[in-house]
Amino acid sequence: DVVLTQSPLSLPVTLGQPAAISCRSSQSLLYTDGNTYLNWFHQRPGQSPRRLIYKVSTRVSGVPDRFSGSGSGTNFTLKISRVEPDDVGIYFCMQGTHLFTFGPGTVVEVK
Amino acid sequence: QVEQSGAEVKKPGSTVRIFCKVSGYTFTDYFIHWIQQAPGKAFEWMGFVDPENNKTLYAENWRDRVTMTADMSTDTAFVEVRSLTAADTAIYYCATGTKWVWGQGTQIIVSS
Numbered sequence: 001d002v003v004l005t006q007s008p009l010s011l012p013v014t015l016g017q018p019a020a021i022s023c024r025s026s027q028s029l030l031y032t033d034g035n036t037y038l039n040w041f042h043q044r045p046g047q048s049p050r051r052l053i054y055k056v057s058t059r060v061s062g063v064p065d066r067f068s069g070s071g072s073g074t075n076f077t078l079k080i081s082r083v084e085p086d087d088v089g090i091y092f093c094m095q096g097t098h099l100f101t102f103g104p105g106t107v108v109e110v111k
Numbered sequence: 112q113v114e115q116s117g118a119e120v121k122k123p124g125s126t127v128r129i130f131c132k133v134s135g136y137t138f139t140d141y142f143i144h145w146i147q148q149a150p151g152k153a154f155e156w157m158g159f160v161d162p163e164n165n166k167t168l169y170a171e172n173w174r175d176r177v178t179m180t181a182d183m184s185t186d187t188a189f190v191e192v193r194s195l196t197a198a199d200t201a202i203y204y205c206a207t208g209t210k211w212v213w214g215q216g217t218q219i220i221v222s223s
Contacts, residue, residue, distance in 0.1 A: 039211065041211075048204065048213040048214065049154075049204075049213050050213070051210070051211045051212075054211075094154075094211075099156065099168075099170065100144070100156035101156065102146075102154040102156070103153065104153045105153060
């Protein structure tokens with residue numbers, strides 16, 4: 001099974017400052033069709049997860065361009081260029097190359 | 112839109128059935144995934160059902176205890192989890208395939 005690890009697991013942030021979360025996979029997430037099925041989700045307290053990024057770096061429609069995804073193979077990063085109050089919550093990665101598995105989540109909170 | 116059934120309290124050894132009703136798109140266009148969020152644990156993918164033909168793919172951990180179905184006449188998907196134990200206490204989500212739009216979650220508490 002593919003295991004996803006995230007770091008950090010807790011990320012205190014300063015509003016207006018950048019933030020970055022790493023997601024590492026135990027296997028390459030490059031699929032035979034040439035795509036890499038790595039997604040990023042955000043879950044606000046008491047809400048369902050919402051997808052932000054798919055295929056490593058493609059933003060879902062309506063997601064602010066403050067959010068960006070990058071990476072390849074087994075190493076991926078989600079960046080927030082300037083953290084806003086609505087960005088608090090849990091961020092997790094999910095791979096869909098080898099069935100589906102989720103990272104443990106990173107709790108983002110304001111310092 | 113993805114709407115799930117409400118919270119339930121179940122006895123150990125019993126079975127729970129959760130529904131997931133979709134609207135706003137053609138039901139058969141996307142698979143329906145089911146995901147468990149147990150307290151303090153990462154999300155765990157349980158499997159998916161193809162609403163077009165009711166074909167399923169289950170995660171190995173769940174294969175023996177779950178059945179996923181879909182009813183095209185009502186645009187509703189279902190998951191049934193059998194032989195419940197306290198370890199099954201969790202929030203269960205459905206999510207549409209491809210676009211990964213999630214329902215609001217269904218809290219299941221297993222307690223004697």
